[in-house]
Every structure is written in C-alpha cells, then in structure tokens.
Amino acid sequence: MQTLVVAEKPSVARDIARVLGAGAKGEGCLTGSGYVVTWALGHLVTLKEPQELDARYTRWSAGDLPILPQRMETKVIKKTKSQFLVIKKLMNDAQTEEIVCATDSGREGELIFRYIYEQAGCRKPVKRLWISSMTDEAIRAGFDSLKPASQYDALYRSARCRADADWLIGMNATRAYTLRYGVLLSVGRVQTPTLSMLVKRRREIDSFVPETYYTVRADFGDYKGVWVNAKGEKRIDSGEQAQIIAARVKGREGKVAEAAREHRAERPPLLYDLTTLQREANAQFGFTAKKTLATAQKLYEQHKLLTYPRTDSRYLSHDMLGKVQKTLGSYEGALEEIGRQALAFGVTLTPRVFDDAKLTDHHAIIPTGRRASGLSLTADEAKLYDLVARRLAAAFYPNYEYDALRAVTAVCTEGAEDRFLSTGKAVTQEGWKAVYRGMREKRRAKDEEEQRLPALAQGDSRLCRAAAVKQEQTKAPKEHNDASILSEMEHAGRQIEDEDLREQMKDCALGTPATRAAIIERLIEVGYVCRSGKNLIATEKGVHLIEAVPPEIASPETTGRWERALAEIARGKDGEQRFREGIARLAAFLVAQAKEAPDVAFAQEKPRGRAKKPHDLGLACPLCAKGRVAENSKSFYCTRFRDGCAYTVWKDALVRRGGPVLDAKLFLLCAQRREVRGSTGTIYYDDQGSVRFAPLPQE
Numbered sequence: 055m056q057t058l059v060v061a062e063k064p065s066v067a068r069d070i071a072r073v074l075g076a077g078a079k080g081e082g083c084l085t086g087s088g089y090v091v092t093w094a095l096g097h098l099v100t101l102k103e104p105q106e107l108d109a110r111y112t113r114w115s116a117g118d119l120p121i122l123p124q125r126m127e128t129k130v131i132k133k134t135k136s137q138f139l140v141i142k143k144l145m146n147d148a149q150t151e152e153i154v155c156a157t158d159s160g161r162e163g164e165l166i167f168r169y170i171y172e173q174a175g176c177r178k179p180v181k182r183l184w185i186s187s188m189t190d191e192a193i194r195a196g197f198d199s200l201k202p203a204s205q206y207d208a209l210y211r212s213a214r215c216r217a218d219a220d221w222l223i224g225m226n227a228t229r230a231y232t233l234r235y236g237v238l239l240s241v242g243r244v245q246t247p248t249l250s251m252l253v254k255r256r257r258e259i260d261s262f263v264p265e266t267y268y269t270v271r272a273d274f275g276d277y278k279g280v281w282v283n284a285k286g287e288k289r290i291d292s293g294e295q296a297q298i299i300a301a302r303v304k305g306r307e308g309k310v311a312e313a314a315r316e317h318r319a320e321r322p323p324l325l326y327d328l329t330t331l332q333r334e335a336n337a338q339f340g341f342t343a344k345k346t347l348a349t350a351q352k353l354y355e356q357h358k359l360l361t362y363p364r365t366d367s368r369y370l371s372h373d374m375l376g377k378v379q380k381t382l383g384s385y386e387g388a389l390e391e392i393g394r395q396a397l398a399f400g401v402t403l404t405p406r407v408f409d410d411a412k413l414t415d416h417h418a419i420i421p422t423g424r425r426a427s428g429l430s431l432t433a434d435e436a437k438l439y440d441l442v443a444r445r446l447a448a449a450f451y452p453n454y455e456y457d458a459l460r461a462v463t464a465v466c467t468e469g470a471e472d473r474f475l476s477t478g479k480a481v482t483q484e485g486w487k488a489v490y491r492g493m494r495e496k497r498r499a500k501d502e503e504e505q506r507l508p509a510l511a512q513g514d515s516r517l518c519r520a521a522a523v524k525q526e527q528t529k530a531p532k533e534h535n536d537a538s539i540l541s542e543m544e545h546a547g548r549q550i551e552d553e554d555l556r557e558q559m560k561d562c563a564l565g566t567p568a569t570r571a572a573i574i575e576r577l578i579e580v581g582y583v584c585r586s587g588k589n590l591i592a593t594e595k596g597v598h599l600i601e602a603v604p605p606e607i608a609s610p611e612t613t614g615r616w617e618r619a620l621a622e623i624a625r626g627k628d629g630e631q632r633f634r635e636g637i638a639r640l641a642a643f644l645v646a647q648a649k650e651a652p653d654v655a656f657a658q659e660k661p662r663g664r665a666k667k668p669h670d671l672g673l674a675c676p677l678c679a680k681g682r683v684a685e686n687s688k689s690f691y692c693t694r695f696r697d698g699c700a701y702t703v704w705k706d707a708l709v710r711r712g713g714p715v716l717d718a719k720l721f722l723l724c725a726q727r728r729e730v731r732g733s734t735g736t737i738y739y740d741d742q743g744s745v746r747f748a749p750l751p752q753e
Contacts, residue, residue: 055088055149055150055151056088056090056149056150056151057088057150057151057153057154058089058090058091058092058147058150058152058153058154059074059091059092059153059154059156059183060092060093060094060141060153060154060155060156060157060167061091061092061093061094061156061157062094062096062156062158062166062167063093063095063096063355064093064095065355065356066093066156066188067084067092067093067156068084069190069193069355070091070156070183070193071086071089071091072190073193073194073197074086074087074089074091074197075087076089076090076091081140082137082140082141083140090144090150092140092141092144093137094134094137094141094157094166094167095134095137096166097131097166097169098131098134098135098137098138098141098166098169099128099129099130099131099169099170099172099173100128100129100131100169101127101129101217101218101221102126102127102128104121104225106127106129107121107123107127114229114232114233115233116230116233116234116645116648116649119226119229119645120226120230120641120642120644120645121222121225121226121229122222122638122641122642126214126218128173130173138170138173138174141170142173142174142176145171145174145178150178151178152178152179152180152181153176153178153179153180153181154181154182154183154197154200155167155171155180155181155182155183155203156183158362159183159184159185159186159415159416160362160364160415160416160568161209161212161213161216161415161566161568161624162568162569164206164209164210164213165210165213165214165217168210168213179202179203180202180203181200181201181202181203182200182201182202182203182205182206183196183197184196184201186361186362186365186416186417187354187358187361187362187422188354188355188422189358189422189423189424208623208624208625209415209624211623211624211630212620212621212623212624213624215620215623215630215633215634216620218634218637219243219616219634219637220242220243220244222637222638222641223241223242223243223607223637223640223641223644224240224241224242224243226641226642226644226645227241227603227607227641227644227645227648228240230644230645230648230649231599231602231648231651233648234602234648234649234651235602236656237595237657237658239602239656240576240580240582241599241607241644243613243616243637244564244565244573244613245576246599246600246603246607246608247546247564247607247610247612247613248539248543248564248565248573248574248577249577249583249592249596249599249600249608250600250608250609250610251542251543252534252539252577252582252583252590252591252592252596253592253596253597255533255534256591256592256597257597258530258531259531262530262531264527264529264530265527265528266526266527267289267290267291267526267527267528268289268290268293268295268296268524268525268526269281269289269523269524270290270296270299270300270303270521270522270523270524271521271524272303272308272474272520272521273518273519273520273521273522274308274463274474274476274517274519275516275517275519276508276516277461277476277478277507277508277510277516278505279461279462279463279474279475279476280475280476281299281473281474281475282462282473282474286475288475293523293525296523297523299472299521300521300522302467302470302472303465303467303472303474303518303521304518304519304520304521305517305518305519306466306467306517306518307465307515307516307518308463308465308474308515308517308518309463309464309514309515309516310461310462310463310464310510310512310513310514310516311462311463311464311473311512312460312461312462312512313461313462313510313511313512313514314459314460315457315458315459315460316457316458316460317455317458317482318455318456318457318458319453319454319455320453320454320485321406321453322448322449322450322485322486323445323448323449323486324368324369324406324407324449325369325370325418325419325445325446325449326368326418326419326420326441327365327366327367327368327418327419327567328347328350328363328365328366328419328567328568329366329540329541329543329544329567329570330368331350331363331419331441331442332346332347332536332537332540332567332570332571333536333537333538333540333541334537335437335438336535336540336588337537338437338441338493339434339437339438340588341434341438341536342536342571342574342575343536343570343571343574344571344572344574344575345434346438346571347364347568347571349434349435350363350419350438351363351364353438353439357424357426357429357439358422359421359422359424359426359429359439360420360421360422360439361416361418361419361420361421361422362419363419364416364566364567364568365414365415365416365417365418365419365567366566366567367413367414367415367416367417367418368412369407369408369409369410369413369417370407370408370409370413370417370420371408371410371413371417372403372408372410374408375401375402375403375408377423378401378407378420378446379397379401380423381393381420381422381423382394382396382397382401382446382450383397384423384424384425385443385447386425386426386427387426387427389440389444389447392444392447393443395447395451395488396446396447396449396450396451397450399450399451399452400450401450402450404449406449407449419442420442420446421439421442421443421446426439444489444490447489448486448489448490451485451486451488451489452485452486453483453486454481454483454485454486454487455481455482455483455485456480456482456483457479457480457482458477458479459476459478459479459507460475460476460477461507462476463516465518476505476507477505477507478505478506480506533586533590533591534589534590534591535588535589535590536574536588536590539574539590540570540574543563543564543565543570543573544570546562546563546564546610546614562610562611562614562615562617562618563614563617564610564613564614564617565617566617577596578590581595581596582595582596582599583596584688584704585704587702593706593709594657594709595656595657598654598655598656601652601654602654603644603647603651604643604644604647606640606643606644606647607640612640616633616636616637619632619633620633669684670682670684670693671683671684671685671690671718671721671722673722673725675694675699675701675743676701676741676742676743677692677699677700677701677742677743678692678694678699678701680694680699681693681694681697681699681701683701685718685721688704688705689702689704689705690702690703690705690716690718690721691703701743703716703721703743703744703745705717708737708745708746708747711735711746711747711748711749712734712735712747712749713734713735713737713747714732714734721745724739724745725739725743727739728740734749734750735748735749735750736748
C-alpha cells in the first residue's frame with residue numbers, strides 16, 4: 055500500500071519527494087519509501103464556460119441573461135489534461151490507501167486540490183500538509199503533523215464561493231455590457247472597483263487647476279523661518295502682500311516668542327506580509343506587484359530562503375522565538391553585523407513580533423535561516439531577500455528617537471507683528487533606522503524640517519538678515535503606482551463616503567494579498583490601465599467603463615463586504631448561502647442595468663492578433679547611451695532593459711493631454727528635431743528621451 059502526495063507544482067513535488075525518499079521516476083510522479091509524489095501544474099480543473107453548460111449560450115444574446123446555473127460544473131483544462139489523468143489514475147489506484155494534499159497552504163491551493171479530487175471521483179481519505187517554509191526541516195515537521203482535510207473544509211467553501219462569484223459576475227456583466235456597447239468589455243467583482251480607484255485619481259488630476267500662492271522665508275543667521283498667519287498657515291494669496299511683508303521685516307530685530315522641544319520615538323516597523331512587501335519593493339526598487347510576488351515565490355520554492363509569501367499576517371507565533379534567534383545568527387556578508395546586533399539588543403517575545411491572536415493561515419514573511427552564500431541569486435532576488443532579512447533584524451532594534459524642535463520668531467514693526475515658524479529635528483538615537491543606513495528612504499518633502507536649530511529660548515533676539523518671497527503652486531494629486539494602489543486595495547473601506555458605514559467597513563479589502571498583483575495586470579491586459587514609468591494610469595476605455603457601470607459594481611463597498619464575508623466563511627462561520635444569494639442578485643441587477651446604461655462612446659477596437667515583434671529603430675538609447683531604442687506593440691524601450699536600463703516611452707503617453715499616439719515615424723522625427731508642431735499642439739523631446747505634449751491654448 056502507498057500514500058499519494060499531490061503538490062501544486064513540479065518543483066515543490068521534487069523537494070517533498072527528496073525529503074520522503076521517493077527518488078524513483080514514474081510517469082508524472084516520483085516514487086519510493088511507500089510514497090508516490092505527483093503534482094498539478096497550477097489549476098488542472100476549472101469551471102465550465104456558459105456554452106459548455108448549454109449550447110444556446112454559444113451565441114451572446116441579451117435575452118439569455120442572466121446566466122444563473124443551478125450547479126456550477128467543472129471541467130478538465132485541455133492543455134494539462136494528461137497530468138490530470140496521471141493524478142486521477144493514482145488517486146483511484148487500488149494500491150493508494152491515503153492521499154496527502156500538499157498544494158500551497160492557502161485558499162487557492164485548497165481549491166486546486168479539491169477540484170482535482172472531485173473531478174477524479176475519488177473518495178479516499180485525505181490529510182493536509184500545511185507548511186510555511188520549503189526547507190527540509192519544515193517539510194519533515196509538516197509530515198509529522200498532518201491533519202485531516204476536513205479541518206480545511208471551511209477554507210474550501212470560501213474558495214469555491216469566491217470562484218463561483220467571480221464566474222457569475224464576470225460572465226453576466228461582461229456579456230451584458232459588451233452587447234450594450236458593441237465593444238468587448240471585461241467586468242469583474244474585484245477588478246472593476248480597483249479600476250474605479252484609478253479612474254477617480256485620473257479625474258482628480260485632469261480636473262485639477264493649479265493655484266498660485268506665495269510664501270515669505272526669513273533668514274535669522276543661524277536658522278531660518280517661514281511666515282505664518284494667526285492660524286499657522288504659510289500661504290499668502292497676494293504676491294504684493296508677500297513683498298510688503300518681506301520688505302518690512304528685512305533688517306529688523308526679531309524675538310523668539312515660542313520655543314519648544316518634544317521628544318518623540320518611532321517604534322520598529324512590523325514584519326512583512328505580501329502587500330507591504332510589494333509596496334516597499336515598488337518604492338525602493340520600482341518592482342511591480344507581479345514582479346515582487348514572482349521573485350518572493352522563487353525565493354520560497356526554489357532557493358528556500360523565505361517563508362510562504364502569499365500571507366496577510368505581519369506576526370509570528372510564540373513558538374518561533376528559537377527559530378528567529380537561529381535565523382538572525384545565520385546572517386552573513388553585509389547582513390552579518392545587523393543580525394548580530396539584533397541578537398545583542400535581545401530577541402524576546404515582544405508583542406509587535408510574536409502574537410498568536412493576530413496570526414491568519416500563515417505567519418509573516420521572514421528568512422528561513424538557510425544561508426544564501428553559494429546560491430545563484432539574480433540581482434532582483436538578492437535585493438528582495440535583503441529587504442526581508444533587514445526587516446526581521448530591525449524588529450528587534452531599539453526605537454528611533456529624536457527631538458522635534460519648534461520655534462516662532464516674531465518681528466514687530468509699526469502696526470504689525472509678523473511671525474516666522476522654524477522647525478527641525480535632532481536625532482538622539484538612530485535605533486532601528488541604522489539597519490537601513492545608506493538605503494534610500496521614502497519620505498515626504500517637508501519645508502525647513504531637516505534644518506539644525508540652535509538652542510533657542512523664549513525672548514532670544516535675532517536680526518532678520520534677509521527675507522525672500524517664493525512663488526509656489528498647489529500640486530495635483532500624484533498618479534497611482536503599484537505601491538499606492540495596493541494600499542488602496544488593502545484599505546478599500548476608506549473609500550466609502552458615508553462616515554458611519556466607513557467605520558464599519560474600515561477593515562474591508564479588495565482581493566487578497568495573493569490576487570492583487572494579478573488584478574492590476576488584468577486591468578492592463580484588457581486595456582483599462584496603462585503603465586507610464588512607475589505610474590498606473592486609467593485609459594479612456596477604463597474611464598468610459600466606469601461611466602457606464604453602476605456604483606454597485608464600481609464601488610469598493612460591495613466587494614469589500616463580500617471579501618469580509620469570504621474571510622468569515624473560511625473561519626467556519628455560517629454565511630455561505632447568504633453570500634451566494636447576494637452574488638446572484640447582483641448578477642441579475644447588472645444585466646438589467648446594462649440595458650439602461652448611459653450612452654458612452656467607446657472607441658472601436660481591432661481584433662486582437664499577435665503582438666508586434668520588436669525592432670531596432672537605429673537610435674542610441676538617450677538614457678544609458680549603451681543600448682538601442684527598439685519598438686514593440688505598446689512602447690519604445692532600451693534593448694538593455696534586462697541589464698537595468700529603465701528607458702521607456704509608451705505610445706499613448708501623450709493621449710491624456712490631447713496629443714497623438716506615437717508611431718515609429720513620429721517618434722524618430724521628435725528625436726531628430728526635438729520639437730514637432732502639429733494642428734493640436736507641440737511635442738517636445740528632451741535630452742533624456744522623454745516626450746511631453748503642450749496643447750494649443752483654447753480660444
């Protein structure tokens with residue numbers, strides 16, 4: 055008799071087989087020591103398409119909507135059918151006594167196995183392998199503590215509800231709105247509210263009108279200050295008034311009216327979950343959410359340097375104290391001193407790191423303790439591993455402490471008193487920030503805050519040596535990037551306008567850490583969003599879709615409620631029937647609303663074909679000067695992009711400002727002339743190869 059182990063991927067199966075002693079190769083499996091280890095290739099089974107449920111759905115017809123099957127049926131995916139048949143045969147083999155589910159320890163991994171198990175018609179007992187690390191030690195420990203698969207039935211119900219909901223909303227809404235507008239429009243339970251956030255930001259930027267204002271900055275010799283009114287506001291609307299203030303204080307004596315020093319402390323940051331790791335990697339290295347997930351997954355599966363990355367927890371369990379101490383002691387190279395220092399400060403059961411009550415299916419992402427030396431890590435893998443390793447060490451460093459300094463200097467003239475605010479910071483303990491010394495910190499620019507203020511006391515006198523007026527403008531909101539949209543998705547409840555409801559929904563999110571990167575990429579794939587450098591910008595098609603669909607599918611409120619309901623179902627709480635009924639009602643509602651949707655002018659699209667092959671434009675890269683500028687279907691880019699050159703000009707980069715879509719002929723003309731005038735405005739090409747469009751002023 056034998057035990058069948060089903061892993062999610064071949065690489066994971068090989069690691070498990072090695073630990074179990076199953077080294078003999080079989081057809082789609084590895085055998086030995088009483089085990090047969092086989093693998094899926096991701097999903098082998100999926101939900102049937104509408105036309106596979108009923109032939110009449112082959113032709114898209116509004117009269118057939120909504121499609122609400124009594125039972126959601128599954129099918130074997132043709133591309134990987136041969137591997138499914140291998141697993142099915144092994145599951146039903148008379149020699150197979152027991153099955154171990156060893157797919158990824160999460161909602162999607164559970165769904166992958168259960169789909170296969172049910173499609174194979176298997177009824178044999180199943181146990182669950184639940185591990186957060188792919189080291190040999192973790193695998194052995196996992197097999198020593200296998201649990202009955204029934205303990206994960208609630209997780210499966212949640213996964214099935216999610217899959218069914220995405221099918222019902224996606225199939226019905228996509229067909230309904232595509233038929234309404236004659237353009238293929240993908241509508242989704244999670245992707246559409248995410249798109250709505252990007253569209254909202256685009257509208258805010260497009261409608262933004264900059265306002266000019268003025269500030270007055272005074273030089274008191276050993277420190278500087280900015281003029282503030284009685285409310286503490288720096289802004290002066292009139293340039294003439296600003297000049298008057300500057301003229302009357304210059305050369306006058308000022309006295310310190312207020313002087314305060316407040317000691318502050320910043321505690322070490324929490325450990326990483328996937329979303330915070332994606333946001334940090336985007337800010338530090340420019341990684342997309344998809345790239346961070348793929349890199350972390352490789353560090354987990356192949357190199358076994360990180361624990362399970364698809365987690366939403368930022369804490370560890372109490373029983374991991376010894377493991378953390380051992381891991382920090384294993385640091386080497388540039389990390390060795392950081393790990394040693396963390397141990398010297400004391401690795402104890404601090405609740406900011408160890409909290410069993412705040413654990414979810416998995417703990418936070420940390421290094422496994424395996425040494426990285428000798429492994430063939432790519433530059434990106436090394437960067438991400440370093441980021442996670444530093445975060446674990448920083449968690450045990452002391453607080454970062456500083457004195458926040460604030461002084462107000464009053465300059466009195468006849469009939470007026472002008473007050474100038476000066477702020478600064480004096481670091482008293484570098485603490486955990488020493489871990490990141492030399493790394494670029496993402497911080498907001500703050501006027502005057504980093505100056506070193508002298509020791510000031512109330513009543514001290516200073517001569518105002520100079521006073522200057524600075525003309526400034528209000529700034530538009532920044533475009534979203536991967537980091538900011540991930541944050542918006544994680545805290546989608548904040549988008550709700552109703553104050554009472556916002557408080558109730560503050561913990562609601564769009565998607566899960568494991569799915570958010572795919573949602574962003576899906577929006578790009580269907581043409582609703584484009585990348586411009588690090589930024590994510592809603593296209594005209596994306597804007598029009600949000601104009602067309604009702605708020606019930608575009609607002610994060612509805613999806614946030616359902617994500618919370620799915621989490622509760624996974625925790626074993628009753629609510630599956632209510633969730634399914636709500637999804638069916640929304641699908642029917644969207645179909646009805648599509649018939650009455652407003653008139654929106656979507657651009658007609660050409661049928662999709664193969665992507666245009668890149669070709670060299672015969673132009674040296676203006677950014678690195680080593681590569682060549684090449685063209686593909688969506689952009690102009692440097693051929694040395696794999697070596698780190700980030701030069702990219704998107705073909706639709708000028709569209710938002712009313713400019714043309716760039717083609718090779720126009721791009722080369724811009725590079726040659728540096729300035730190309732047209733009927734709607736002028737395209738400018740600078741020394742770095744960037745292009746911008748200045749529209750003609752409207753009469």
